[in-house]
Amino acid sequence: MESSSENSATLTMSTAASLPPEVLSHIFGFVLKLDGSKHMKGAICKHLLPYTRANLFAFVKLTTWKQFRLLAGAVEEHEALGELVVTLVADVKEALDAQAAIWEGENPASVVEGFLGALLQVQAVVSSTILFTEMLLSDEVAQFSLPAMRSLFLEDSFLRRTLESLRHGAESITGHPRRSSFKLPNIFSLEIIGPLSNSAAATFIGGFDEALIVTLFNDSPSPKFKHILRKLHPAMKSLTLANKAEPDVSSLTPIDSALSRFTELDHLQIDACNIIGPDFYQALREPLRRLGFGYGVEVCEATLLDLVQGNSSRGRLASLEELELDVVNGERGTRIEEDKNGDMYFGPDEEMGPYPDWKLPNWTTKFTEEGARELVKAAEKVGVKITGSLKHALEVEVEWTNEINWVLAWEDTCKEIDAEMRADGYGYY
Numbered sequence: 001m002e003s004s005s006e007n008s009a010t011l012t013m014s015t016a017a018s019l020p021p022e023v024l025s026h027i028f029g030f031v032l033k034l035d036g037s038k039h040m041k042g043a044i045c046k047h048l049l050p051y052t053r054a055n056l057f058a059f060v061k062l063t064t065w066k067q068f069r070l071l072a073g074a075v076e077e078h079e080a081l082g083e084l085v086v087t088l089v090a091d092v093k094e095a096l097d098a099q100a101a102i103w104e105g106e107n108p109a110s111v112v113e114g115f116l117g118a119l120l121q122v123q124a125v126v127s128s129t130i131l132f133t134e135m136l137l138s139d140e141v142a143q144f145s146l147p148a149m150r151s152l153f154l155e156d157s158f159l160r161r162t163l164e165s166l167r168h169g170a171e172s173i174t175g176h177p178r179r180s181s182f183k184l185p186n187i188f189s190l191e192i193i194g195p196l197s198n199s200a201a202a203t204f205i206g207g208f209d210e211a212l213i214v215t216l217f218n219d220s221p222s223p224k225f226k227h228i229l230r231k232l233h234p235a236m237k238s239l240t241l242a243n244k245a246e247p248d249v250s251s252l253t254p255i256d257s258a259l260s261r262f263t264e265l266d267h268l269q270i271d272a273c274n275i276i277g278p279d280f281y282q283a284l285r286e287p288l289r290r291l292g293f294g295y296g297v298e299v300c301e302a303t304l305l306d307l308v309q310g311n312s313s314r315g316r317l318a319s320l321e322e323l324e325l326d327v328v329n330g331e332r333g334t335r336i337e338e339d340k341n342g343d344m345y346f347g348p349d350e351e352m353g354p355y356p357d358w359k360l361p362n363w364t365t366k367f368t369e370e371g372a373r374e375l376v377k378a379a380e381k382v383g384v385k386i387t388g389s390l391k392h393a394l395e396v397e398v399e400w401t402n403e404i405n406w407v408l409a410w411e412d413t414c415k416e417i418d419a420e421m422r423a424d425g426y427g428y429y
Helices: 004-017 021-034 049-056 065-077 096-103 108-117 130-136 139-144 156-168 199-206 225-229 301-309 369-382 389-423
Strands: 059-062 087-090 124-127 151-154 189-194 213-218 238-243 267-271 290-293 322-325 385-387
Touching (some): 059 065, 065 096, 108 139, 124 130, 199 225, 369 385
Parallel strands (some): 059 087, 087 124, 213 238, 238 267, 290 322, 322 385
């Protein structure tokens, strides 16, 4: 005899199975997002299997060749599986021959090509695996596969090797001669991490001239950002330039003149120092809504103020809605009243003072605390939102001043007590 709990479970499953397909798809998609461990399995019942399977295969991350070979075999046997993949992350670090037996005499490049050819619905690809990236950019895959792909993220390992080979005419890992340029149609979003310091980098990135959202992380001392920008689509919507390596300041070229060709730029993020020249701000134009500067980028409070509120030579950038300033850092330390024992802090010389774990903002002569506060006020008046570490840095300065005032007030109190005790014939110290 079935228990009431079993009857309830059967009834619930029957009710769920009767829901419309579009509702079931949303339900299982939501459940899978909640279950980050991906422990939700597809074998719930025959009717619900297609919906759980679709969500389980929507995001695929590959970290070993064995894992890839099993998936490629499953896709080859059941082509419909390939159409379920929406995002593919290829992060295989091991060498191709680490598990030679899994290829069973097949050419790995051919297996990867066949696998990519089955991904008819994949929209985003992230690759830090050389073989995957080379096949992605091969003529065979670029022309006949991945029709829905719009976003591509390539990491350093492939780019460094490819750019070096482009310069010397070496063969690719697949055994075919490397092309001097690449072309992937329909790529809307492009993100690249690697050395962007020679003409080969500009040529390579120029192959993605239809990309409208571009993020470039350079890890070489002298990036050629200016040359690269000249290869990109003039209708680009979003651009991020960043340095991961310590730059050779003497070899950097301002991007001012190249930036002026982008007439539809909505978002610009500069996280690379010494690439802003005297005409940078003049090159900014509507419809730019979001502008950001990262740590290490030298900004001038007067110039930013002119950008926000305008000056005699040019009006304000009316389209600007957000100015993200991560150019100064400050960290709040221990407050005196927060000490668990309620004690004051005494330094090595026995003098009272704030705790030493405070990190005060590193203001410069061109970007001072006073100037920053004036900028924030001016921005608020015209409806420009200031974000980034600047707001926190200003808060740290206020709290630090409170700490100093607390110490001074305590010292004054101690002096008053000492004076009263001395007047009564006692010595406080």
